[in-house]
Amino acid sequence: MITTSGLTKVYSSRGREITALDGVDLHVREGEVYGVIGQSGAGKSSLIRCVNLLERPTAGTVTVAGQDLTALAGRGPRAGRELRRARSRIGMVFQHFNLLSSRTVQDNVELPLEILGKSGKERSRKALELLDLVGLADKSRAYPAQLSGGQKQRVGIARALAGDPKVLLSDEATSALDPETTRSILQLLRDLNRQLGLTVLLITHEMDVVKSICDSAALMEKGRVVESGTVSELLATPGSELAAALFPVGGDASGEDRTVVDVTFHGESATRPVVSQLARTYNIDISILGAAIDTVGGLQVGRMRIELPGRYEDNVVPIGFLREQGLQIDIVGRPTDRQPLLVKEGTK
Amino acid sequence: MNWSEMRPLLSEACWDTLYMVGWSTFIAVVGGLPLGILLVLTDRGGMLQNVVANKVIGQVVNITRSMPFIILMVALMGFTRWVTGTTIGREAAIVPLAIGAIPFFARLVETAVREVDDGLVEAVQSMGGNTWTVVRKVLVPESLPSLISSTTTTVVALIGYTAMAGTVGAGGLGDIAIRYGYQRFDTQLMWITVGILAVVISAIQFAGDFAARALHRRAGRSGPGPKLRLPRAKEPAAADVSKAA
Numbered sequence: 001m002i003t004t005s006g007l008t009k010v011y012s013s014r015g016r017e018i019t020a021l022d023g024v025d026l027h028v029r030e031g032e033v034y035g036v037i038g039q040s041g042a043g044k045s046s047l048i049r050c051v052n053l054l055e056r057p058t059a060g061t062v063t064v065a066g067q068d069l070t071a072l073a074g075r076g077p078r079a080g081r082e083l084r085r086a087r088s089r090i091g092m093v094f095q096h097f098n099l100l101s102s103r104t105v106q107d108n109v110e111l112p113l114e115i116l117g118k119s120g121k122e123r124s125r126k127a128l129e130l131l132d133l134v135g136l137a138d139k140s141r142a143y144p145a146q147l148s149g150g151q152k153q154r155v156g157i158a159r160a161l162a163g164d165p166k167v168l169l170s171d172e173a174t175s176a177l178d179p180e181t182t183r184s185i186l187q188l189l190r191d192l193n194r195q196l197g198l199t200v201l202l203i204t205h206e207m208d209v210v211k212s213i214c215d216s217a218a219l220m221e222k223g224r225v226v227e228s229g230t231v232s233e234l235l236a237t238p239g240s241e242l243a244a245a246l247f248p249v250g251g252d253a254s255g256e257d258r259t260v261v262d263v264t265f266h267g268e269s270a271t272r273p274v275v276s277q278l279a280r281t282y283n284i285d286i287s288i289l290g291a292a293i294d295t296v297g298g299l300q301v302g303r304m305r306i307e308l309p310g311r312y313e314d315n316v317v318p319i320g321f322l323r324e325q326g327l328q329i330d331i332v333g334r335p336t337d338r339q340p341l342l343v344k345e346g347t348k
Numbered sequence: 349m350n351w352s353e354m355r356p357l358l359s360e361a362c363w364d365t366l367y368m369v370g371w372s373t374f375i376a377v378v379g380g381l382p383l384g385i386l387l388v389l390t391d392r393g394g395m396l397q398n399v400v401a402n403k404v405i406g407q408v409v410n411i412t413r414s415m416p417f418i419i420l421m422v423a424l425m426g427f428t429r430w431v432t433g434t435t436i437g438r439e440a441a442i443v444p445l446a447i448g449a450i451p452f453f454a455r456l457v458e459t460a461v462r463e464v465d466d467g468l469v470e471a472v473q474s475m476g477g478n479t480w481t482v483v484r485k486v487l488v489p490e491s492l493p494s495l496i497s498s499t500t501t502t503v504v505a506l507i508g509y510t511a512m513a514g515t516v517g518a519g520g521l522g523d524i525a526i527r528y529g530y531q532r533f534d535t536q537l538m539w540i541t542v543g544i545l546a547v548v549i550s551a552i553q554f555a556g557d558f559a560a561r562a563l564h565r566r567a568g569r570s571g572p573g574p575k576l577r578l579p580r581a582k583e584p585a586a587a588d589v590s591k592a593a
Binding site: 052054078079084085086087088090092094096098100101102103111112114115116143159163169 | 395396465467468470471472473474475476477478479481485486489490492563566
């Protein structure tokens with residue numbers, strides 16, 4: 001539904017060049033919720049702005065619903081008629097809502113329809129229908145200043161849906177909201193995705209957002225996508241930073257001569273008693289440092305951090321046994337493993 | 349001079365002032381609003397970025413603004429005659445008044461429009477809006493309270509300028525104050541005129557503040573808005589906020 005290839009954006013100011021996007025290839029399938037996560041400055045914002053060409057990419061192409069937007073853009077800085085029509089079919093919600101304070105809630109939702117040149121009657125019918133959909137039917141006459149943050153974002157979502165888009169872009173839509181409200185907004189996005197078959201591309205710095213609603217995710221660092229795939233693919237990827245961050249298990253080795261192993265179960269392997277089998281077969285003592293079962297992207301996933309006596313070299317055989325059981329094994333602290341990812345905002 | 353002599357003089361002067369100020373304000377708004385918006389749009393990073401045009405408009409505005417009004421009036425005499433057929437009288441005064449006020453108002457518009465959040469512009473662009481849509485649906489309505497305050501400031505400044513327009517026989521209250529009060533030492537008439545001017549200016553300022561305040565309150569925006577100087581028992585805006593919370 002959305003494909004970017006070789007997307008590059010270079011900002012130049014006062015002779016210095018800053019590469020915000022460095023050849024980003026992204027593929028968002030129809031009907032999925034796709035999350036792009038990364039720290040501030042990773043290029044997420046530039047990426048989502050390039051998708052509807054609010055930001056002109058320096059190189060590369062953007063295709064939305066089979067239409068090459070970069071080809072429509074032309075050379076000048078102003079958006080031509082074709083590009084504007086294409087944009088009207090892509091909804092966008094913003095971190096700071098961007099509602100017009102001089103207009104009522106209903107008039108805000110009607111704004112995209114005014115731009116599309118719809119009649120007054122049609123506009124108000126559609127706006128009320130959408131406000132009902134986002135649960136704000138009783139606030140149509142209120143002004144944005146009278147609403148809470150969550151309500152404002154609901155208005156923002158209703159407005160983004162006014163042009164019947166197939167694609168919704170969400171630019172940190174929940175980052176200005178408290179955790180409770182974040183959950184309800186994410187639930188709304190999920191419902192809309194299911195009910196309307198809406199394809200959602202969202203950018204966020206919060207792992208919880210990806211965890212609760214995304215079917216697929218990509219991790220951005222320094223303008224590049226370093227990992228991407230469906231959530232289940234990511235969880236099945238050994239050493240995946242995203243998987244580790246999506247599903248962290250705690251616990252440190254209790255001594256020098258210990259091997260710490262992360263075991264990830266999904267699907268049918270989750271039901272087998274592998275730990276007791278391991279203990280019996282090799283006659284070793286296993287301590288469990290941490291364990292959790294969670295739902296990630298709609299999948300039941302279990303993860304356990306266990307500790308085996310002896311160094312890695314002493315445990316090659318038991319680890320091989322675990323691998324044979326079809327489990328995903330990550331050895332913690334091995335030089336081949338990368339540091340666990342910490343996604344934090346506001347550390348700059 | 350007694351009151352029965354003063355009255356027709358003052359009422360005529362009042363009308364002359366309002367006539368000149370009314371028309372020149374109208375022209376200043378019609379001319380200054382687009383000019384001010386253009387200053388924002390053509391600036392670096394603006395939707396119609398055009399550095400050359402921006403510099404040219406900016407310089408024209410600066411030069412016009414730096415000219416003392418009395419000089420501007422003399423400098424424009426040829427143009428005034430071409431427009432109105434005369435250089436004397438209240439119609440003739442409207443020309444330099446308006447031309448002096450256009451760049452003044454344009455700068456105020458520029459400041460007001462710059463205050464509008466870029467995110468709103470981006471939102472409308474993301475809906476497929478063009479530059480004209482952005483101007484009509486975002487820049488003007490969102491800065492309306494500030495634009496009204498700017499208009500009030502312009503009106504008050506223009507009332508001051510009309511006193512100088514008296515030197516080309518335009519009449520008006522300022523002219524009376526100078527001719528009778530200053531030149532003929534009629535202190536009483538001068539003070540009455542000044543009193544009337546003070547009342548007129550206060551009334552205009554009050555009306556402008558009230559309108560801007562009302563719009564601000566509706567939009568519920570915080571931040572520095574024009575302040576209403578009337579003591580109020582209870583702010584209705586506060587009630588709205590608590591309800592929403």
